[in-house]
Structure formats: structure tokens, C-alpha cells
Amino acid sequence: MNGKTVLPAVAMTAVSMVLTLAVVVMWLGAAVPWPVALVVGLGIDGGWLATLAYERRLAAQGDHSRVVTGVGWCFGLVAAGVLVTHALTAGSSAGGWLAVAWLPIAAKALWLVHGLWERTALTPAALDAIRGIQQEARDEAAVARARLRAEASSEETRLAAVTGAGARVARVQAKTAQTLAGAWSTLETARAGEETSRALASVTARVTPGVTPRWELPVWGPTDPVAALPAGGPALTDEALDVLVDEIRHSEDPALSYREMAARFRAAGHSASEVRLRAAWKRVVA
Structure with missing residues (x-):
């Protein structure tokens, strides 16, 4: 991962320095001797490279300096300004130079990204521990979901069984109540019928002459408590x-x-x- 962030920054910085040096030499070569233009271009690139190296050294020590960072950004802006100025005065090739004028700023941004990665980078052991914790959490969540689904299915089965049993009990009770109601109706019809009175009179006339037989149905309802038997007296000698x-x-x-x-x-x-x-x-x- 370190190479994936530092290599693009190094490559873009090198390209930016080369372009800056070439532009300075071409730009100032017509006005001053080319060695002077070369020294100016190397000065810009050298200052940028020096501040970048110092900034990387502080980052390696876990330190940071706003002054060094500000100076580095100034050199990057100077390089970008040189490229933009050359593009604006290049005439027909202005579009091509403007297309690469952003490379110094992009190089500084890549170094910023690389610094952020270094401050948040973890060791392979820590990454393995994090992956293990995440996997354990996923396993526990999957087990909990499976347990909840199993409990829900079991509860659904239990409720279905209880409901079915309750329905069967209700049907039996309804059938029993219907049967008892029919038997009670039959007994009431028999008690109130004239044939019943004549039959009872014919049976009981010889046993209890002059007594009109009468019989009543038992009453369904609350019952009165029966008094307890009196306790026995003292034991006999x-x-x-x-x-x-x-x-x-x-x-x-x-x-x-x-x-x-x-x-x-x-x-x-x-x-x-x-x-x-x-x-x-x-x-x-x-």
C-alpha cells in the first residue's frame, strides 16, 4: 500500500520539475544566457525538492511544521504559475501547456494523501486482528439471526398446536353442551307431559294411595355449602x-x-x- 501512494507522487513530482525546468529555460533563454535560465529553473525545483525532503523527514519522525508545509506549497504554486504563464504566452500550443500546468499542484496533493495514509496506516498484525474481530462479529450476528428464526419457528409451531388443541376442546365442549341440552329438554318434556303423570299415578297409587306423585328436575347453578359434621365427644373409657x-x-x-x-x-x-x-x-x- 505504501508504494501505491508514494510512487504516483514521486512520478508526478519528477514530471513537474522537468516541465518547470524546461519552461524556465525556454522562457528566459531568449532574455538571459541559458546557464542563468538553467540556474533559475534548478533553483525553483531545488527549493521545492528541499522542502519536500524536509517535510518527509518530519513526517517520518511523527512531527509536522506548518512553515515547511507552507514553503513547499509556495514552491508548488510558483512552478504552476510558471507553467500557466508560459501556456498563456505560447500562442498556438497554449492548450497543451495548460493541460500540464496543474501537475505541480497535483503532485503536492498526492504527497498530502501519502502523508495522511502514513498517519493512519496499521501494521499487518493489527489488520489481521481487525479482520478477525469483524469476522467474529459477522459469525455472532449470523448465529443470533439463526437462533431467532429457530425460536420464531418453534413458537409458531407451539402456538399452532395450542390453538388446534383449544379448538378441539371447544368443539368437544360445544358437542357435550348440545347433548346435555337435548337430554335436559327430553327430561323436561317427559316431566311436563300428561303421560308421565298418568304413568307415575299408576305406579305409585298402590304404594301411596291418595298421594299425587311429583318429581322435579335437578337445578343447575351454584350450590350451598353443607355444614360440617359436629366433632365427636371425648373418647369413651x-x-x-x-x-x-x-x-x-x-x-x-x-x-x-x-x-x-x-x-x-x-x-x-x-x-x-x-x-x-x-x-x-x-x-x-x-
Whole structure:
């Protein structure tokens, strides 16, 4: 990259110096001896070359001088002025000389570009590191895009499955509700029909004479909570348990069996474990 910027600047500077020297010799050769004209042309080119060399030396040291840069631009403008003046006085060849009159300014601009490149140039190791960072960033971006696309596809599939399942549940619920509504309508029709009343009367007349049969459909709606059963009293002692078992056993004649006694014991609201109840039975029978 260094050669791509410095070689055009060197070539254009050399061409500009040659043209400046040739123009000065041709221009002043008719008025003064040619050695004098040659010295004037070399002076312009030498001053330009000297300031350019000094400027490049400062640039190599990482320094910069506005004075040196200004002097270099002055020599470049002088060379360009010489070429423009010669073109304006050249007569028929004025167009050709004007076409090359910009070369000194272009040479200074190329040296300016080369200086900017040197101040911003990076080593191959730094360039490799930058390329690696950029490639890593591109890889991470590609992976993130692929992950987002995969997650979006998975979420779309999940939503489609959930929606389909919800639709199936809704269809089943609608069908069930329709079936229940039909059954309820059938029951209501049967309850309100005259045939139902006559059928119930014919069935229940012999069992409950003088009673008009009536039946109601269950009601769909909120239910009232059922009160909790009262907690049992304190546990019976063995003596009290023996007394209760003996009373229940001899409440009929002949005496009750254990199964009948146990049923009446619990029906009366007493509570005792099966083990204690059977032990009390054995003690009473013994």
C-alpha cells in the first residue's frame, strides 16, 4: 500500500520539475544566457525538492511544521504559475501547456494523501486482528439471526398446536353442551307431559294411595355449602365402652351378635375404633 501512494507522487513530482525546468529555460533563454535560465529553473525545483525532503523527514519522525508545509506549497504554486504563464504566452500550443500546468499542484496533493495514509496506516498484525474481530462479529450476528428464526419457528409451531388443541376442546365442549341440552329438554318434556303423570299415578297409587306423585328436575347453578359434621365427644373409657356394648347386646332377646351390636353402636352416634370395640365385646361376652 505504501508504494501505491508514494510512487504516483514521486512520478508526478519528477514530471513537474522537468516541465518547470524546461519552461524556465525556454522562457528566459531568449532574455538571459541559458546557464542563468538553467540556474533559475534548478533553483525553483531545488527549493521545492528541499522542502519536500524536509517535510518527509518530519513526517517520518511523527512531527509536522506548518512553515515547511507552507514553503513547499509556495514552491508548488510558483512552478504552476510558471507553467500557466508560459501556456498563456505560447500562442498556438497554449492548450497543451495548460493541460500540464496543474501537475505541480497535483503532485503536492498526492504527497498530502501519502502523508495522511502514513498517519493512519496499521501494521499487518493489527489488520489481521481487525479482520478477525469483524469476522467474529459477522459469525455472532449470523448465529443470533439463526437462533431467532429457530425460536420464531418453534413458537409458531407451539402456538399452532395450542390453538388446534383449544379448538378441539371447544368443539368437544360445544358437542357435550348440545347433548346435555337435548337430554335436559327430553327430561323436561317427559316431566311436563300428561303421560308421565298418568304413568307415575299408576305406579305409585298402590304404594301411596291418595298421594299425587311429583318429581322435579335437578337445578343447575351454584350450590350451598353443607355444614360440617359436629366433632365427636371425648373418647369413651374402657369401662363406659363395656357398659354400652353390654346394653346394646342385651337390648333384644336373644342377645345380638357382634356385627349387629357394632351397627347399632355406630348408628347411635358413638365412636370407637374397631380394635377397642372388639376388645370390649370379648370382655362382655367373657
